[in-house]
Amino acid sequence: MGDRKIRVLIAKPGLDGHDRGAKVVARGLRDAGMEVIYTGLRQTPEMIAEAALQEDVDVVGVSILSGAHMSLVPRILELLKSNGQDHVKVFIGGIIPDEDIEVLREMGTSGIYGPGTLIETIVHDIRASVLGVSPGG
Amino acid sequence: MHSLDSVLGGDRLALSRLLTQIENDTSEGREVLSSLFPYTGKAHLIGVTGAPGTGKSSLVNRLARYYRHPPKGEQIRRIAIVAVDPSSPFTGGAILGDRVRMRDLAGDSGVFIRSMASRGSLGGLANATTGFVQVFDAAGYDIIFIETVGAGQAEVDIVRLAHTTIVVQSPGLGDDIQAIKAGILEIADILVVNKADLPGVDNTERALYGMLELVSHDSRLPASTADPTDTASNSLDSFWVPPIIRTISIDGTGIPDLASAIANHHLFLNKTGEWKHRERNRFQAELESMLREALLSRWHRKIDDGHYQEVLIRLIERRISPYQAVAELLNGGAQ
Numbered sequence: 001m002g003d004r005k006i007r008v009l010i011a012k013p014g015l016d017g018h019d020r021g022a023k024v025v026a027r028g029l030r031d032a033g034m035e036v037i038y039t040g041l042r043q044t045p046e047m048i049a050e051a052a053l054q055e056d057v058d059v060v061g062v063s064i065l066s067g068a069h070m071s072l073v074p075r076i077l078e079l080l081k082s083n084g085q086d087h088v089k090v091f092i093g094g095i096i097p098d099e100d101i102e103v104l105r106e107m108g109t110s111g112i113y114g115p116g117t118l119i120e121t122i123v124h125d126i127r128a129s130v131l132g133v134s135p136g137g
Numbered sequence: 138m139h140s141l142d143s144v145l146g147g148d149r150l151a152l153s154r155l156l157t158q159i160e161n162d163t164s165e166g167r168e169v170l171s172s173l174f175p176y177t178g179k180a181h182l183i184g185v186t187g188a189p190g191t192g193k194s195s196l197v198n199r200l201a202r203y204y205r206h207p208p209k210g211e212q213i214r215r216i217a218i219v220a221v222d223p224s225s226p227f228t229g230g231a232i233l234g235d236r237v238r239m240r241d242l243a244g245d246s247g248v249f250i251r252s253m254a255s256r257g258s259l260g261g262l263a264n265a266t267t268g269f270v271q272v273f274d275a276a277g278y279d280i281i282f283i284e285t286v287g288a289g290q291a292e293v294d295i296v297r298l299a300h301t302t303i304v305v306q307s308p309g310l311g312d313d314i315q316a317i318k319a320g321i322l323e324i325a326d327i328l329v330v331n332k333a334d335l336p337g338v339d340n341t342e343r344a345l346y347g348m349l350e351l352v353s354h355d356s357r358l359p360a361s362t363a364d365p366t367d368t369a370s371n372s373l374d375s376f377w378v379p380p381i382i383r384t385i386s387i388d389g390t391g392i393p394d395l396a397s398a399i400a401n402h403h404l405f406l407n408k409t410g411e412w413k414h415r416e417r418n419r420f421q422a423e424l425e426s427m428l429r430e431a432l433l434s435r436w437h438r439k440i441d442d443g444h445y446q447e448v449l450i451r452l453i454e455r456r457i458s459p460y461q462a463v464a465e466l467l468n469g470g471a472q
Binding site: 004007026029030033034037038039040043050053054083 | 161225251
């Protein structure tokens with residue numbers, strides 16, 4: 001019998017081309033046994049929401065280093081919701097100023113990770129949020 | 138049957154969720170798959186295989202675009218793409234990266250792309266790929282592309298699933314000895330030399346032509362009409378010689394040629410009865426593999442685990458051979 005795998009979409013919206021972080025996280029999640037759909041650079045929020053729908057992911061991880069997070073993230077959340085995917089958790093990685101973090105959390109993002117975050121932390125948080133329990137990892 | 142109606146009615150989220158149920162082999166997934174099975178059998182299933190890095194995803198992207206924006210007079214087709222990438226044998230995780238090459242198709246509601254991890258399956262597809270294809274077929278997608286794991290020489294499961302198998306090569310991947318080995322080149326209905334702007338393309342193409350010349354035409358004849366002495370029926374219509382098409386995915390060169398080769402093959406399959414022949418082979422292979430799985434799990438439920446472990450230990454200690462172990466387990470345990 002098959003078993004349930006956590007499916008994660010790693011997306012890079014906006015115009016900056018710095019995808020090292022996104023790739024490192026994608027690889028780390030893969031090594032934690034997750035199925036990671038990698039979409040490449042310069043995605044629009046519409047493309048991200050569409051991919052999330054077609055791939056039926058549990059999690060969308062967005063990497064943003066351009067400073068455009070306050071316009072991109074709300075749009076992604078809105079599109080996921082209007083597609084009927086309210087249950088999808090959104091995590092953000094990149095350079096997010098402190099004053100924006102609280103606002104983004106209130107909008108409904110599940111985690112925000114800056115430089116220096118351990119992969120283990122992200123893996124733990126994703127598992128906890130998707131499976132609804134802390135696996136104690 | 139709520140989920141069935143939604144999928145047949147074109148609800149993309151319901152379709153996507155059903156695919157997940159099938160991939161995880163849930164009882165709900167099996168149930169819906171059974172009830173939508175009568176709606177299948179219309180789509181043209183096109184397999185795309187070849188070594189990693191030959192440009193399978195980019196080629197599928199181009200072909201899908203062609204079918205969505207066809208030349209005047211041709212029908213617009215709805216396209217589904219099932220793209221399989223390997224799972225890690227150690228962690229079970231996977232990076233599914235085929236969508237990166239398919240961004241041109243975003244925003245088109247007539248295209249549905251689904252990535253899947255192979256999850257331990259070795260033939261180039263995943264166990265649930267067949268189920269995915271059935272869902273897309275029932276949901277009214279006209280053409281379903283199945284892109285395999287980057288395949289080497291033995292990942293030939295695709296030939297049992299697809300009506301038309303495209304094998305993608307690119308220049309610089311090996312000499313003519315590679316081309317005459319058994320396996321992946323043998324299964325091609327259409328051979329593509331992609332990246333045809335790279336040096337070495339003439340050599341690659343020549344090696345493929347050389348390989349095709351050695352193919353016995355008998356072996357490509359549909360079983361029903363195979364009679365090499367009957368020169369009358371041995372016309373060009375009755376056997377298929379795989380065409381070799383040069384393409385350049387980045388600028389779309391050769392894509393119309395490839396599309397017309399696909400159309401010709403579709404015509405050939407219908408005219409010769411080969412379509413039915415392939416469907417029969419496909420269902421037989423699938424039935425047998427499902428039977429094997431069901432029998433094995435039934436046997437496992439019946440067998441006493443202590444006895445199994447005990448036989449295993451004697452096997453490890455070389456006191457019995459694997460053949461003897463099998464005989465003992467089958468005779469001693471479940472019947």
